[in-house]
Each structure stands twice: as C-alpha cells, then as structure tokens.
Amino acid sequence: MSRIVDAWMQHPTPRHSADPMFASLRRWTARTPRPDVITPDMTIAAMDEGGVDVSLASAWCAPHGWMISNDEVAAVASSHPGRIVGVASADLARPMEAVRELRRAVRELGFKGLRVLPWLWGVPPTDRRFYPLFAECIELGVPFCTQVGHTGPLRPSETGRPIPYIDEVALDFPELVIVAGHIGYPWTQEMIAVATKHENVYIDTSAYTAKRYPPEIVQYMRTSGRRKVLFGTNYPMITPAKALEGLDEFGLDAEARDLFLGGNAARVFKL
Template sequence: MPIIDAWMQHPTLRHSNHEMFDSLRRWTGGMVLEEPLPVEVTVAVLEAADVEIGLSAAWYGPQGALISNDEVASFVAQSDRRLRGVAGVDLSRPVDAVRELRRAVDELGFVALRVVPWLWGLPPTDRLYYPLYAACVELGVPFCTQVGHTGPLRPSETGRPIPYIDQVALDFPELTIVCGHIGYPWTAEMVAVADKHVNVYIDTSAYTARRYPNELVEYLRGRGRRKVLFGTNYPMITPSQALEHLEQLGLDEETRGLFLSGNARRLFAL
C-alpha cells in the first residue's frame, strides 16, 4: 500500500545540530551530524518503508532559515520525485513572507506552508500569521502547524488546539489546516477541533503507532477516518519505526488506506 509522509524534513546541519534539539537527541539517541545528510540516504529510508512521497519542509525562525525554501527545492530535485516541498517563511516580515510563499508555490511547485509556532514564540492567532492564511486560501494550499507540547526546550503554550486552532478555523473557514504532532497532552481538544471544523485535520508525526493516544486511535477507527494523516517527523523517527506496530491499531482496509496516503493525497493535491 503506498504511503505519504505528511510531516518530515531533509535536514541541513544548521537544523539537525541546533541546540534546541538537544532534548530530542537525548530521547532518541541521535547524534550530532558531522557532514550533511545526502538526499539519497533519505530517499532510501523512505523507499525501505514503501513511502511514495515525503512532504519535506523548510524551517524558518527568528534566527533565520534553518532549512531554506531553495535548499528544499534542491532536495526535491535530487529525490526522483520522492519528495515534495513544503514552504517556510519569515513570520516577522509579513509582506515578504506572502511574496515568498507565492514564489514557493508558483515557481518551486511547493504544496503547502508550514509554520512552527513554538519556534517563533507566537500562537497561530497572532496577527503576523493572518496575511499568510489568506494567501494559502488564494493559492489553494494547506497550512501545516504543530500542536501539543514541544519536545525541544521551548514553551508549549503555543501548541494548544483550543483556543488557537479553533479561532483560526473560525476566522478562515476555507483554510485547510493540518495539525502535526497529535496535540498531546491536549489530544481530546485536538479531536474536538477537528470534529468541529470541516477543514481541520490531524497528522501523527513525532509519534510511533504504539504511542498514539487512545482518543486518537478511536477517532481514526471511526468518524475521523478522513481526518487523520500519517506523518513521522523524520529524521527524528523513520517511517519504518513509526509504522512498526501499525497492525495493533485494528484499522480496516479503507481506513488504513485513507490514513497512510488517501487523506494526504486529497488535501495536498498530490
């Protein structure tokens, strides 16, 4: 069965070795990279788990680009179509950010925008996001963001589904919002917001299948089968690691197909 990874990144050294990820390296046993990771290594990891497409994102924060859009475009070009680009922008410069998003979509062929709120210390309801939401609607691309606590050593408040995602969905009902990292410990809130808003979705990145909270598994098995997408947060978790205990979720064939690829293919127009 083909698989689409809705949240991953091919790292640069600026990204992978950043001090804010020390806590993740402690949890996962990951090492500081001495040399840039070749794109063919990432492609091989995806192929090993039958991942047809990985949505590889840029990373922009107040300190600048940890992974730039042009670097992502280069990775995509080297991946034999295994990767698709997800844009990042400098949130502090809203006019330039909208221009860069348009360039990424129209010229580079990127399929979404991702902003990580804890990286900026600004919740998704901050006014700096709002021009980007309107641009996403006009361009027909989803807005991807992080929900739940932060593994990196940064405050977690910006990851609350209520009030932040709930309010954005009310203000921009046409905006497709994909919320990565499940929302734990506010998973029940995240499910409620996805239930409430037709264009709000959840991806499972940063968690292996055996660590999905019960609230999410029950939602995925039932009324949420068209609302949950598979993701890994590679390279922190590989697709093979994330899927190792998939059978224990008890998904029927239709739900499994929607979760692993169908929902992402629809939302990102892949």
C-alpha cells in the same frame, strides 16, 4: 493499497540538526545515532525501508534565520522528483516578504503547503502576523501546516494548544485547510474536537511512533475520523519504518488504513 505519504518530515541541514534547542530530541533518540550530514540518498533509503512513496519535506524559518531554506528543500526535491515534495516556510517577522516568498515557493518551486511553527516564534497562530499568510494559502489553494501539543524542543508549549488557537483560526478562516501536526498530546481530545468541529482541520501523527499514539486518536482513525488523520514521521527524528511499527495492532479496516497512510494526504495536499 494506496501509496504511503509522509505528511511531515524534513531533510535537515547541518545548521538545523545542530541547533541547541534540539538537545531534548537528541537525548530522546540517543540510542539511534544519525550522521552529522544526511544526504538525499539516505533520506530516500529510509523512505524505501518504510515503504513510503512520497514525503512532504519542510523548510524551516526561525527568528534567528533560515534553518532549512525553501531553495534547499527545492534542491532535494528536484534530485528525487515525485518522491520528495516541498512544504514552504516564511519569515513571520516580515509579513509581506513572507507572502511573496510563499507565492514564489508554490508557483515557481511547486511546493504544496506552508508550515510555520508557533513555538519557534514564541507566538500562537492567532498572532496577527500569521493572517496575511492564511489569506494567501487560501488564494493559492494550499494547506497551512503547523504544530499542536507540547513542544519537544526546548521552547514553551503554550502555543501548541488546539483550543483556543486552532479553533479560533478555523473560525476566522473557514476556507483555510489546516494540518495540525504531532497529534496534540497532551491535548489530544481537544485536537480531535477541533478537527471534528471544522470541516477543513486535519491531524497528522508526526513525531510519534504508532505504538505511542494515544488511544483516543486510534479510535478516531477507526471511526468518524478516518478521513481526518494523516500519517507523518518527523524524520529524521523517527524513520518511517520505526514510525509504522505497531500499526497492524490498531484493527483498522482496509479503507481506514489506506486513508491514513496516504489517501488523506494525497487529497489534502493535492498530490
């Protein structure tokens, strides 16, 4: 069995956890309260409980400032080398600074990707400010990670549509590896269509427990999409153990299961 890789989690700062826009998420997860401050050891313990070997931890940059900085992610990663790997964020409002910060995060901090959330900025990923970052991702050889589907936090959902937005980015940048997180619901079939159409477009299942995966994504994982779907949690919203409950009911063969749980992420992120 291959190792398990969590393609999307975050080790949150208190300012990230307390942001008012996450009120909806706190309401959904009220039955599983979590502490105000999550330590790196707590995160590693949650990974161990779910059998996760490596987690890709995201920085968060928003228009109102850094919610989790690249250096804060790097500090957590360095406290547990090989277990937590950084995914950079960048300030979309300052495109050249964003490019330089991405370059620093990859070359100096050892990060393995870039994640920018269109809903957080109120613009789709076809916005011109993304394009210098896409070019730099290609030059650095790292994926661009983003969110598709409706927006759980209290922000509009339009920017999460796979068609037209992910489709158009992939057409403009065919070399860009794109990892579209959160499955794409309620546009899951669109997301599958875009991932099937474009060689370098992938889907991760973060923010959903296995029991809540739409049937079409499970069928895709069993068949032509076995090399296209990556396991993710969106921890601490969902712990790895909780996210994996129900996976055994999917009827995945050994190859499809190993690719989903870690093989695809190891290849896409060059772990």
